[in-house]
Amino acid sequence: MAMKYSRQRQVIHNFLMTRKDHPTADVVYQNVRQEDPHISLGTVYRNLTLLADKGEILRLHVGDGVDHFDADTSRHCHFVCSRCGCVTDLPLDCLEDMLLQARQHFDGEITSLDTCFHGICADCLNAAAKQAAHG
Amino acid sequence: MAMKYSRQRQVIHNFLMTRKDHPTADVVYQNVRQEDPHISLGTVYRNLTLLADKGEILRLHVGDGVDHFDADTSRHCHFVCSRCGCVTDLPLDCLEDMLLQARQHFDGEITSLDTCFHGICADCLNAAAKQAAHG
DNA sequence: TTCCTTGCAAATCGTTTGCATAATG
DNA sequence: CATTATGCAAACGATTTGCAAGGAA
Numbered sequence: 001m002a003m004k005y006s007r008q009r010q011v012i013h014n015f016l017m018t019r020k021d022h023p024t025a026d027v028v029y030q031n032v033r034q035e036d037p038h039i040s041l042g043t044v045y046r047n048l049t050l051l052a053d054k055g056e057i058l059r060l061h062v063g064d065g066v067d068h069f070d071a072d073t074s075r076h077c078h079f080v081c082s083r084c085g086c087v088t089d090l091p092l093d094c095l096e097d098m099l100l101q102a103r104q105h106f107d108g109e110i111t112s113l114d115t116c117f118h119g120i121c122a123d124c125l126n127a128a129a130k131q132a133a134h135g
Numbered sequence: 136m137a138m139k140y141s142r143q144r145q146v147i148h149n150f151l152m153t154r155k156d157h158p159t160a161d162v163v164y165q166n167v168r169q170e171d172p173h174i175s176l177g178t179v180y181r182n183l184t185l186l187a188d189k190g191e192i193l194r195l196h197v198g199d200g201v202d203h204f205d206a207d208t209s210r211h212c213h214f215v216c217s218r219c220g221c222v223t224d225l226p227l228d229c230l231e232d233m234l235l236q237a238r239q240h241f242d243g244e245i246t247s248l249d250t251c252f253h254g255i256c257a258d259c260l261n262a263a264a265k266q267a268a269h270g
Numbered sequence: 271t272t273c274c275t276t277g278c279a280a281a282t283c284g285t286t287t288g289c290a291t292a293a294t295g
Numbered sequence: 296c297a298t299t300a301t302g303c304a305a306a307c308g309a310t311t312t313g314c315a316a317g318g319a320a
Contacts, residue, residue: 004274004319025310040277045310047275061198063249065285066309079241090241098229102252106214106225110254114198117237119245139294139299160285175302180285182300200310201284 003054009047011036013056013071022060022068022078022087062087062116077115083124090117138189144182146171148191148206157195157203157213157222197222197251212250218259225252 003009015032016023023031029044048069052059058070062080068087079090095113103110120128138144150167151158158166164179183204187194193205197215203222214225230248238245255263 002274002320006275006319008276038277042278042311043276046312049311059198061196063194063196077237079243079245081243082246090237092233092237092240094229094233094236098227098233098250101229102212102225102227105227106252108214108216108254108256109260110214110252111217112253114249114251114253115233116249117241117245118247118249119243121243125244137295137299141293141300143301173302175304177286177303178301181287184286 003050006047008032008036008039008043009050011039012044012047013051016057016069016071019071020089022062022070024066024068026066028069060087060116061114063118075113077117079117079119079121081121081124082118083120086121086123088121138185141182143167143171143174143178144185146174147179147182148186151192151204151206154206155224157197157205159201159203161201163204195222195251196249198253210248212252214252214254214256216256216259217253218255221256221258223256 011032012028015028015035025045025048026041028048029039029041032039032044048057048059051057052069055073058073060068060070060078062068062078064080064085072089075095077090077092077095079088080086081088092115095115098115099110099113102113146167147163150163150170160180160183161176163183164174164176167174167179183192183194186192187204190208193208195203195205195213197203197213199215199220207224210230212225212227212230214223215221216223227250230250233250234245234248237248
């Protein structure tokens with residue numbers, strides 16, 4: 001159960017820390033392969049799962065059928081664009097209050113909270129507006 | 136695109152409305168089969184997807200790798216037990232405020248919000264306590 | 271030397287889809 | 296009659312896993 005050092009895991013974690021767009025396992029794989037051409041997709045999955053289990057990264061389920069990963073483990077919520085599928089952070093200062101309130105109204109033990117907003121991102125809105133103007 | 140009546144879809148929707156535990160497609164299938172023995176799993180999936188697309192039911196992604204379905208389309212959040220996997224409703228009156236606050240802090244268009252708490256449900260807590268007392 | 275980790279490929283599993291047939295409007 | 300829905304089985308795609316070989320403690 002103890003984790004030994006592995007170059008592959010280090011590369012994966014390092015890569016994830018450079019990104020704020022919450023990449024999928026496959027995106028991680030495609031990128032990490034440039035630095036480590038022999039790495040396998042299975043190893044990427046294994047290490048992402050391992051890191052998530054240890055709490056060093058977050059595994060996000062945003063509803064598009066693919067898992068996304070986030071090196072930022074602080075409590076925050078996410079937004080998913082229904083048009084382009086991008087996943088971004090969304091700052092909200094009422095999250096802790098929400099947890100408190102939930103704990104008061106619920107007679108089990110609440111450990112965490114996943115919040116995910118859906119809609120159209122600013123870029124897609126702008127693109128749509130531009131297209132409407134031209135059309 | 137227009138929906139014609141289908142007995143199968145009706146049975147599926149009816150069944151879902153009797154349940155508050157947010158069953159998976161397969162659970163819907165197993166149950167609905169007792170009333171309609173020749174229904175196929177594909178038909179269950181097709182109709183659940185159709186109903187969800189029409190907004191008549193909700194498709195939930197709670198992070199266990201399987202989609203859950205909910206006939207209650209009013210805005211509410213969910214709790215998932217990390218031990219037994221049960222999915223329950225969790226009443227919270229600050230959800231609308233949260234949406235408002237998110238809209239103020241975000242320059243895209245937000246249409247909806249999925250919130251899912253994780254932890255240990257009351258039943259599992261009790262079971263654990265009982266086991267500790269005996270052991 | 272012991273145990274964790276890797277690469278590879280095959281297996282898993284939830285979900286979707288193609289097709290010929292049946293039911294609805 | 297036109298269109299949507301069904302059952303069945305095959306296809307799909309993301310993720311996991313078994314195994315023999317390689318690397319860290």
